[in-house]
Amino acid sequence: MSKILNTYNRKKISFTKGKGSYLYASNGKKYLDFCAGIAVCSLGHANDYLIRSINKQSKKLWHVSNVFTIPEQEKLAKRLTQKTFADYVSFQNSGAEATEAAIKFARRYFYSKGQPRKNRVLCINNSFHGRTIAAIFASNSKKATEGFGPKVDGFDHFNFGDHKSLEKAITKRTAAIMVETILGEGGIKVIPDVCLKGLRKLCNKKKILLILDEVQCGVGRSGKFFAFEDAKIKPDIVPIAKGIGGGFPIGAVLVNKKVASGMKPGTHGSTFGGNPLAMSAGNAVMDVMFKKGFLKNVSKNGKYFIYQLNKIKSKYPRIIKEVRGKGLLIGLCLHVNQANFIQKLLDNNLLTVRAAENVVRLLPPLNVKKNEINKALEIIEKVCKTYK
Numbered sequence: 001m002s003k004i005l006n007t008y009n010r011k012k013i014s015f016t017k018g019k020g021s022y023l024y025a026s027n028g029k030k031y032l033d034f035c036a037g038i039a040v041c042s043l044g045h046a047n048d049y050l051i052r053s054i055n056k057q058s059k060k061l062w063h064v065s066n067v068f069t070i071p072e073q074e075k076l077a078k079r080l081t082q083k084t085f086a087d088y089v090s091f092q093n094s095g096a097e098a099t100e101a102a103i104k105f106a107r108r109y110f111y112s113k114g115q116p117r118k119n120r121v122l123c124i125n126n127s128f129h130g131r132t133i134a135a136i137f138a139s140n141s142k143k144a145t146e147g148f149g150p151k152v153d154g155f156d157h158f159n160f161g162d163h164k165s166l167e168k169a170i171t172k173r174t175a176a177i178m179v180e181t182i183l184g185e186g187g188i189k190v191i192p193d194v195c196l197k198g199l200r201k202l203c204n205k206k207k208i209l210l211i212l213d214e215v216q217c218g219v220g221r222s223g224k225f226f227a228f229e230d231a232k233i234k235p236d237i238v239p240i241a242k243g244i245g246g247g248f249p250i251g252a253v254l255v256n257k258k259v260a261s262g263m264k265p266g267t268h269g270s271t272f273g274g275n276p277l278a279m280s281a282g283n284a285v286m287d288v289m290f291k292k293g294f295l296k297n298v299s300k301n302g303k304y305f306i307y308q309l310n311k312i313k314s315k316y317p318r319i320i321k322e323v324r325g326k327g328l329l330i331g332l333c334l335h336v337n338q339a340n341f342i343q344k345l346l347d348n349n350l351l352t353v354r355a356a357e358n359v360v361r362l363l364p365p366l367n368v369k370k371n372e373i374n375k376a377l378e379i380i381e382k383v384c385k386t387y388k
C-alpha cells in the first residue's frame, strides 16, 4: 500500500523514461504526452541540450546561498528583463511561491509609499494561483479552500468576464488586481486582448498594480513568451514557473522599476530560489526558446491544432462543446463525462489532464512535432467515435 499522503486521485500508470513528446510506461506501452507535467516539460522529455547543460553545471556547483552573488542567476535575470517588460527578477522554486511573492511585492510597494492600508488584492473567483494558504484564498474555489479556514483576509473577488462587479470591487484599499492571463486550472479561459487593455487602463486610472499570473500560460506556452504580449500592454508584476525550468522546479517574479522600489535587502528571500543548478536549466530553456522561429512555430502549431480540433467538434457537436485556448494551451470543453473521456484517451495512448468546467487540457511540449499533433487528433476523433 502506498505511503504517500492521499491528496491525488492517481492513475495506476507509471513511467520509466521519456523522450521528446513520448513517455514509456512500466507496462511496456508508449504514450504521447500531451500533459507534459502540466505545462512544465516545455522542451519535452530528455532534451539533449537541457541534459548537457544540467550535467555540465552539476559537475561544477549545485547550490550556494543567496547571500552570495550567483552569476548564473544574474544571467537568467538579465535575459528575462531584456526580453520582457520587466526591470528586475526575484527567483523562487514554484508557482505558488511566485504568486505569493507577487502579492507581497504589491503590498510592500504601497507600504513603502506610506499607504500601508492599501493592501487588498482583487482576484477572479475560481481562478488558480497555487496551493499555499494565501494562494488558495486568492483563488477562491470551494475545492481548494474547503476545510482550510480561517479564511486568509486581504482578497476580494469578481466573476470572470463580469466588468461591472470588477469595477465595483475596487476600493481605496485595493493594491492590485491579480489574474491569470489565460485561466488554466479554471478551464482554459482566455481573457480577450480588449479586456487586458481595459484592465491595464483601469489599474492606471485607480493607481493600482496589475499582476498577471503567467505561471501556466507564460514562457512560450501561448505562442508568445508571455500571453499578454498580443494585447500590447505592460503589467507591473508577473509570476512565472512551470515551463521555465523545462522540468526543473523554478519559480520567478518579474517586476518593473516602480514595484522594485518597494523592496530592499531583508524584505524577501528563498533558500533554494535561483540556485546554480536550477539556473542552468532555466538558461538552457531560454537558449532554445529564443532561437529564431521557435515561438512562431508554437503559435503556428497551436493554430493548426485548434483549427483541426474545431473540425472534430463540428463533426461531434454532442461530445465537444467548445475548443478553448491559445498557442499550445488548449482545452476541450466537453458535453460528455470528462474523466471518462480522459480515460479513453489514455487507453489509446494519449495523456491529457483535466481542468474545471468539464475541460480536458491538451498541453504538448512546445517543440511537439506536427505528426505528433496529427496522431493526437486521430486518437481524439477515434475516442469521439466511441460515443453513440
Ligand SMILES: *Cc1c(COP(=O)(O)O)cnc(C)c1O
Residues within 6 Å of the ligand: 094, 095, 096, 097, 099, 128, 129, 130, 131, 180, 184, 185, 213, 214, 215, 216, 217, 241, 242
Ligand atoms: C500551477 C499554477 C500555480 C501554482 O504553481 P505550483 O508550482 O504548483 O505551486 C500558480 N498559478 C497558476 C496560474 C498555475 O497554473
